[in-house]
Each structure stands twice: as C-alpha cells, then as structure tokens.
Amino acid sequence: MKNRTFAALAFATAVAVIAASRLIPNDYFFSAAYTVLQFIILATAWNILGGYTGYVNFGSAAFFATGAYSSVFLYKALHAPLVVMIVTGTLAAGLLGLAVGYLTLRMRGVFFAIATLALAVVLYTFVVNWDYVGGARGAYIIQPRVIPFGLPRYIHLLYSAMVLMTALALVIARAIETSTIGRGLAAIRDDELAAECAGVPTLRLKLFSATVSGALMGMAGTTFPYYLAYIEPSAAFSLSYAVNSIAMPLIGGMMSWVGPVIGAVLLGSVQQIVQVTISSAWNLLIVGVLLVAFVTLAPNGIMGWVDAWRRKRR
C-alpha cells in the first residue's frame, strides 16, 4: 500500500472512530481509551529510535513530560488553545530528541540507555524546582468551559485529539519504515560501521530518528495536563512511561509499525482492566511478568512470532 493511501485510510478510520464513539454513553470508556491511545503513540514513537534504529531509550518519560510541561507553561503564560499546545510541545520534545541524537555520537548500547535515563532525572529535578509551572506542588489546569464541535465533555475533545494524533504517529512510523530512510535505520541497527561503509549517513539518520521519536513522545504528553486537570512532576515523569514504552514494542514486535500497536493495545487494555477489577498497584507488576514471559518465549515479540510462522509455511 502506498503511504498516501495508508494516510488517507488512517485518518478516515480515525474520524470514523471518533464519530462512532459519540454513541458510547459511558465516560469511563473515553478515559480508558485515552490512556491506551497515549500508549500506542508512546510505543510507536519509542520504536522509531529503539526498534528501527536500535538505540534503547530509557528516558521516554522525559519526552512525555516535556510535552506535558510545555503545555502547562503555555497555559500559565498565554492560556493558549489546545492546538497551539500540541504543536509547541511536539516541537519542544523534538528539540530534546535532537540533543539526545547527538549523544549517539559517543554512546551506544547500555551507555546510551543510561544516559537517557539520566536525562529524565535531570529534567525531573529541573521541573521540581521550577516554581512557575508548579514545582513539586504541581499545578492545576482548568479545562475550558466552552467545548468546541458541540462535544458534551472535555474528555471527548481530548480523546478525539488523541485518536487523530495516534493516526498521525502511525502514518509517520509506517512512512519511515517503508522508505529508504527505514532501510538505512535498519542497517544502523544491524551494524553501524558496515552501514556507514555502505554509504549510509549514519549521524544524520540517527539525528532524524531521535528527533522524530522524541517529538511524537512529546506529542503524546501535550494533552496530559488537561486530562488529569492537575499535574505534578512525579506523575509526568512516572517510571510507567519509560517501562511501558519499551515493554509494548518488545511484546508486540519491534521490526514493524504494527508491533508497538499490538503491544500497546494488549498491555494498555490489560492494565486498564486490572486497574478497575483488581487494583492499580498491580499495573507495573503485570507489565514485568509479561515482559519476562515474552523475552523468554518470543524474543521477537508477537509479530516476530507471526513472521517466523509465515516463513515456515512458505
């Protein structure tokens, strides 16, 4: 399928999903779906750098929080409309991604992963001490009283924005994967030196990959302050974002854009169900157990397993 066809299809589906969701009377659905969609974006974005390019990023929370806190800043400073927040947060996180891209010059593997983790800690400390955006106390973000498009509640708007952003993230991820850039990134993942010696401009591609990955993670966070109506650093920098955005592609499969979606839907839904039926404290435990199970039984994720099965049948 051509990328343009896929994009048209993805956005058409998104609009259809938004329209169909209006029929659902239960507000909880929107809240739960918002979370799952947010994880689809995070997993898809993480996979661009982690799965396609082979650089494991442990600092997803830093990008997510950059998006979230740039929205808080715009809210405090300008009472900017939601669209402006989304665009600004995405760009800010993209810039952070570019900076992280330069880290790949000197660091690989575990060292890169730890550097990104450190980045999250540094940013966390920075935000905790930045009074203007609430500091350690956190900040209240009041949802606007006027809701556009005749939607009944603000969560409907956030949910709709999330559906569209998910479609955008998937379109971008797929376009990268099927392009020449995608093959270059895969070459870097397999063997960076050999890629360089095959003519691949590795630094440029890594910067591109890190920037896009970071920008999309930030995008997922831009609507988060409105979603919670109250934001504090430990929520925005939660370990759960870092862990989930790695676990989901790992469980779904890292070689294609479908994997993170499967992983995020699966893990995201399970976590939502557990949160309601058992307890919210079980969330990360379940991620951990599933992760161990998959790493042992299907190291290439669900899609890897499907691919192997297909290869065998041929």
Next chain:
Amino acid sequence: MADQLNQPLLQVSGVTKRFGGFTALDNIDLIVRPCERLVIGPNGSGKSTLVNCIAGTLRNEGGSILFDGRDLGSDPPHGRVRLGLARTFQIPRPFVSMSVLDNLCVPLEYAARQHIKLGKSEIAEAAMHLLEQVGLADKSHALSRGLTQVDMRKLELARAMAAKPKLLISDEAMAGLSASEVDDILVLVSGLQQQGVAVIMIEHVMRAVMKFSERVAVLVAGKKIADGDPQSVVDNDQVIKAYLGE
C-alpha cells in the same frame, strides 16, 4: 584518455597511524591507477589499518589521501563510499535482520544512487544481477544471518560492488576458502577490472596473490618494504627475510 589513465586514482602519501606508542603505519606511500589490480600483502602488520585509514573508519595522524584528485581529509566513511571508494570487511558484517537482497539495496540506495540514476525497480534488478554474479541468486530472500561463512564473504563482496565503486578494497575476502572457492572469487574480482574498477586486495592466500595481481606491495611492521610486479617482489631480499627470517 591515456593521460587520464595515468592520473592516479588513489594517492596515499606519507600516511602515519599510531595507537598510543605503537606505530601501526609509518609514512606509507601508495599509488593506485584506474583499473589497476594491486595486492597488498602477503604478510606483515598494518594492512587492515591502512584499509581503515583509506576508507575513513580510522583517522590517520600524518600524511594525506587523495582519491580521484580530491583530498579526502576528514571526510566520513559514507562520503568516501559515495565518491566511489568501497571496502569489504575482513570478518563479514552483513545486516543480519535483512534478506540477502535487501543487504545489497542499502549501498545501491545510499551510495550508487549518488552517481547513477536508479529507480525503485532498477535497484531490485541491480541487486539481483549482483547476486547472480556472486552465485547467491537462489538465496536472495533468505535472511543473511543464516548464510554460511563462504556465502557471507560473497555477500560482503557483492555489497561492496553494489556501491558501484571506482576502487574496491577487499580485505582478506579469501581467508579460509577452499581452492575452488578462491577461484570463484578471483574470477569475480577480475571481472570488476573489465568494468573499469580498480581493486586493492589484502590477501594472504599466495596463489591468489600471484595469479591475480599486476602489482604487489608488501607491508611489514607498518612500513612498505616492496612495491612492484609480483615476480620482482618475490625475489626481493627483504621480502624473503620478512617471510623466512634471517
């Protein structure tokens, strides 16, 4: 035309490379002309370091490297490949998650496309054509991680050829291969010369060296001790000493 042929394609002058206190390359001069076949060997240290310096994966401390009349200076490796300077690795480094065919598409898309116009379908065709040349056509859709050592070496060579180079540096493509496999690869490399590609081979396999080369250069302990036609090099006292001791 004759003038052009005499113009060196690669001109290495005074290249020096040190690792800490150890001098791996000491003031090396080397000239390769278009379409020339040069073998560096048969023994001595520093050959792979020289390859790395020429390809740009290592930085030389002294001296200069001119390719096609252009000082490579601090050009990154991918820039050099795009200019037409391709190399293979001593230990094959295939892109393991890709099929054999896709392995060749990488240099075709990223290097060859810099000087040849190639559409999407032409890239697949060119890749397939190369696989036929090296005898891997029937494995085109196999994952490269599943190849045998011999096939991996062929793939390594094909991948360097896919960059459509003017100069191909082959780093011990034949180590560990059987006599008939060595012949296969020799035919392949000789074919390159007919296509106007100069070849530098780093090689231990003596038979390959004598059969293949028009010129042989010998490095010992980071110094070039001989450079000339194969027979004169074999007769060279220093080379004999380096090989058999005094």
